Amino acid sequence: MTKTRNFVLGISLGLAFCGATYAADAIKIGLPVGLSGANSVLAPSVVQSAELAVEKINAKGGVLGRKLTLEIADDGSGAQGAQRAYDSLIFQKKVDVIISMENSAARNAGLPIVNRGKVPMIYTSFYEGRSCSPWMYVNAWVPEQQVAPVVDHFMSDKNAKKFFLIGSDYAFGRGMLEFTRKYVKSKGGTVVGEEYLPMDGSDWTAVISQLRSAAPDALITSTVGGAPNVTLTKQLRAAGIKIPYGNLAVDEATAKTMGTDAEGIYISASYLSSLDNPANKQFLKAAKAKFGDKMQTPNELSEPVYEAIYAYAAAVEKAGATDGDKVVKALSSVSVEGPRGTIVMNKQHHAPLTMYLGRVKGDGSVEVINSFPNVDPGKQCPRLAD
The missing domain is CATH 3.40.50.2300 (Response regulator)
Structure with missing residues (x-):
């Protein structure tokens, strides 16, 4: 080494x-x-x-x-x-x-x-x-470090078997959900729907309609950081969606701007202010x-x-x-x-990073549920191996 x-x-x-x-x-x-x-x-x-x-x-x-x-x-x-x-x-x-x-x-x-x-x-x-x-x-x-804590928690603690995925239509949104889809399937779950909007999309009505029709046990989203996280979450709450919700792209600062709409979102992060x-x-x-x-x-x-x-x-x-x-x-x-x-x-x-599974509280702060020390990023750039 x-x-x-x-x-x-x-x-x-x-x-x-x-x-x-x-x-x-x-x-x-x-x-x-x-x-x-x-x-x-x-x-x-x-x-x-x-x-x-x-x-x-x-x-x-x-x-x-x-x-x-x-x-x-x-x-x-x-x-x-x-x-x-x-x-x-x-x-x-x-x-x-x-x-x-x-x-x-x-x-x-x-x-x-x-x-x-x-x-x-x-x-x-x-x-x-x-x-x-x-x-x-x-x-x-990267996904190898971040996705598993959310999916595993939903499967083991929420008895989730059917997942619905929502993302922004660009490299991050699709890349994160591609990994999530494969991980869910490797754990014996199924993905019953996967929908995307452009990076600047703000009307999630049709996507939420597809979500309702699919009747999943849990929702995982991967939207571009910032504004799309806010608009999607607000519209999910307004539509009365109450299934377990894991957001792969939200951070504490954005969660605070959402107010009470962010309450209950599950996140996986390497840093929390707490x-x-x-x-x-x-x-x-x-x-x-x-x-x-x-x-x-x-x-x-x-x-x-x-x-x-x-x-x-x-x-x-x-x-x-x-x-x-x-x-x-x-x-x-x-x-x-x-x-x-x-x-x-x-x-x-x-x-390698220590990852934390957290749940957003009503004031935008995050309650840490579990921690995972020194999670390896996996094979990212083999040609650059030291």
Whole structure:
């Protein structure tokens, strides 16, 4: 096994520097994110996590004596906007790294530009899996880590045998539900219906009608993060759908925007703001101190951005430079101790993660039902195996 170098968030980086005296040239972190479009519900928390990590690292003297700066670009929550954002960040802004919390359509559009520019990228959004590039690492979950806790709970505790699947019609929605369908069947269950709407779809009336007709025991959904999660859930509640409901794409921040409509949704996540560990308490305290009443709810789609910036900083320190090829080689052999525990992206550029099965309460917070330590991401990118 490759030996990892461990960095504790907010403590180990920059120990050689006692003040905020930096070399003249800053290290630029490119952050493409959906400031507009469906992901705009999530973007504020993502930006805050990035700002917090940069501020804390700079307060310790930066990285190799250089200050970190953020370059934020709106990807419009889609492919066309992502192409413009990546092109601007890599070839105009000349960023040293891309830290990306985006939907799969945006990622797929941006990745060829990353490959062409030969810039390291850490993708921080949970996704459908098997997106591979020598330049990209992933610190978020894939279906092999996320689906089983929900399906197994519904089968064992809710006696569910017939499942109905609803998704957004793009890579993530279809990829997640393809895996879910196969997993349900492998466990002896059946899928009695599977329906999709376009990414920007908002009228789920016909889909809910199909759901009623199929009379399933449980519902599992995989819609694009943000607005579609809200519209679908509200319409399900208005229609009086009361069967067990597992959402593979909702996060705490979005759940809070739903209000009482989110109550009872089951989720499987690698991060919850209620995690009771010193690193998470420190993270939440620092975020509250920096943003005050404007603090967004830290969530599964924002907290990994915080850890990704620390992982990049650790890789630069290990490499002794920001050269893309050197940093990429270092990324699989550094670890960070953060709110989610120890994160090492050494499994074919992906990371084993502790997963939590939770149920959303009426106030939008999540009650943890069970935990599953160090779940392996499975075979994602065999050609990138270390």
